[in-house]
Amino acid sequence: MLAFILVVAIWRELALGAAPTVADRPSLVRVERKKPCMGTTLRLVAYGPDEPSVLVALDRAFARAEALNGILSDYQADSELMRLVARAGKSEAIAVGPELWEVLGAAQVMAQRTGGAFDVTVGPYTREWRLARKGFRLPDPEVLDQARQVVGYHKMELLPGQKVLLRKAGMRLDLGGIAKGYTGDQLLLLLRQAGFPRALVALGGDVVAGDAPPGQAGWTVELIDLPGDKGGKRTLTLHNQAVSTSGDLEQFLEVEGKRYSHLVDPRTGMGTTDRAAATVIASKGIDADSLTKACCLLPEVQALAVVATYTAQARLVRLAEAGNRIITTPHFPGLR
Numbered sequence: 001m002l003a004f005i006l007v008v009a010i011w012r013e014l015a016l017g018a019a020p021t022v023a024d025r026p027s028l029v030r031v032e033r034k035k036p037c038m039g040t041t042l043r044l045v046a047y048g049p050d051e052p053s054v055l056v057a058l059d060r061a062f063a064r065a066e067a068l069n070g071i072l073s074d075y076q077a078d079s080e081l082m083r084l085v086a087r088a089g090k091s092e093a094i095a096v097g098p099e100l101w102e103v104l105g106a107a108q109v110m111a112q113r114t115g116g117a118f119d120v121t122v123g124p125y126t127r128e129w130r131l132a133r134k135g136f137r138l139p140d141p142e143v144l145d146q147a148r149q150v151v152g153y154h155k156m157e158l159l160p161g162q163k164v165l166l167r168k169a170g171m172r173l174d175l176g177g178i179a180k181g182y183t184g185d186q187l188l189l190l191l192r193q194a195g196f197p198r199a200l201v202a203l204g205g206d207v208v209a210g211d212a213p214p215g216q217a218g219w220t221v222e223l224i225d226l227p228g229d230k231g232g233k234r235t236l237t238l239h240n241q242a243v244s245t246s247g248d249l250e251q252f253l254e255v256e257g258k259r260y261s262h263l264v265d266p267r268t269g270m271g272t273t274d275r276a277a278a279t280v281i282a283s284k285g286i287d288a289d290s291l292t293k294a295c296c297l298l299p300e301v302q303a304l305a306v307v308a309t310y311t312a313q314a315r316l317v318r319l320a321e322a323g324n325r326i327i328t329t330p331h332f333p334g335l336r
Contacts, residue, residue: 028198028214033058037065038073038180040204046191047198047214057194061187061201068186071099072179074123074172081173085123088150089169093159101162103175103182103286110178110290111153113306117297118290119153119266123172126264129271133262144269146170151266181244181289184208188285201285205245205292208285212239223279236333242285246292247277247317265297272297275319281332282312300327 028047031054035042042065048054071080080100087094096104107120124147128139150168157165166173184201188208191199197211200219209219218239236243246263263272278295282288287310295303295314304327307314313332318325 029054030213031055031058033062035062037062038069038183038203039075040180041202043200043202044187044191045200045202046196048196054196057191057196060194061190064190065183065187065203068099068179068183071097072103072175072182074174074176081175084164085166085172088166088171090166093157093163093165095161095163098162099182099186101158101164103178104156104164104173105158106182106286107175107178107290108153108156108158110294113309114294114298114302116153116267117265118177118294119151120173120175120178121151121153121156121171122264122266123174124150124170125266125269126174126176127172129262129264139269148269151269153266177246177293178286178290180204180206181208181242181285181287184242184285184289206242206285206289207238207244208242209238210240236281238281241281241283242288243279243281244285244288244292245277245279246296247275263293263296277317278303279315280307280312281314282310287312304329 027049029049029051030045030047031051032043032045033055034044042062044058044061046054046058048057069079070076073079074081074085076082080097084094084096084100104120107118110118111120125144128143128147132139150170150172155167155171156173157167159165180203184203184206185208187201188199188210191197192210198213199210201208207219207221209221212218218237221236221238221243223234223236223245264270265272276296278292280288280291280295282291291307291310291312291314294306295316298306300316300318303316304314307329313329315329315332316325316327318327
């Protein structure tokens, strides 16, 4: 029996909060816009003195998001990332722009701290798993064996002068576990510099929140119900923080009764079979985004240890026939 179920988002984000107070209304208005971006929906919310000025800033943010997609995407053949990949195996290191350099630097730090559980050189594996999901089948073991020869964060070197060396021909980078969080950081920074610090960026399962809305303690973020997590919908209140959720609870491939997550372990090349999800709150979107993937792939103790190195907070959900477990770091905020 063969089945495939795909749901794009693990959780939903709400940035509604309460309406501005009477005292706030004359000075600040709330403006929200949505557009497709990076294979999902980009939602921007900001408060400002008038709608036209906010809209100008939001338009700039949308344009910035498209520009970042043109740098970081592994779906666009002409992206800066893919131009770098095309030079894999060459002896000469390639100079890259500041955005790609920053993302790759953060990715390598995460790879080192997680022992390779997070690794953007996973691209050859994820490409094969994408094809497998479309064909409702498992990847060819021989193809995965070939891919294994070119996967490994130690095969990518970051050198002085913002230069990158991909040591093996056939290497392919996949920034899907970090690019959205980074993009959220960059868009929030743009809006803040434009004079709109009361803003929020939601891109798929990644949310980056700025200053709180007028009269509110923060932005209200709603987490989707998770199997085994009783109590209905849960919400967080955030300001000047980022939150991300990842897991295999709703996006997976099932073959002959065995469930394979869309999360591919770079150390094995296989989609994970342990049902897990993680929500991480961090000071930056780039950290929250990548930490959620690492938390789903690492044993609980190691996952929490890595989270602590980023002074972040995490909530891990592990599903099992013997009983579901929910593990949180000491200062993960209470859910309402």
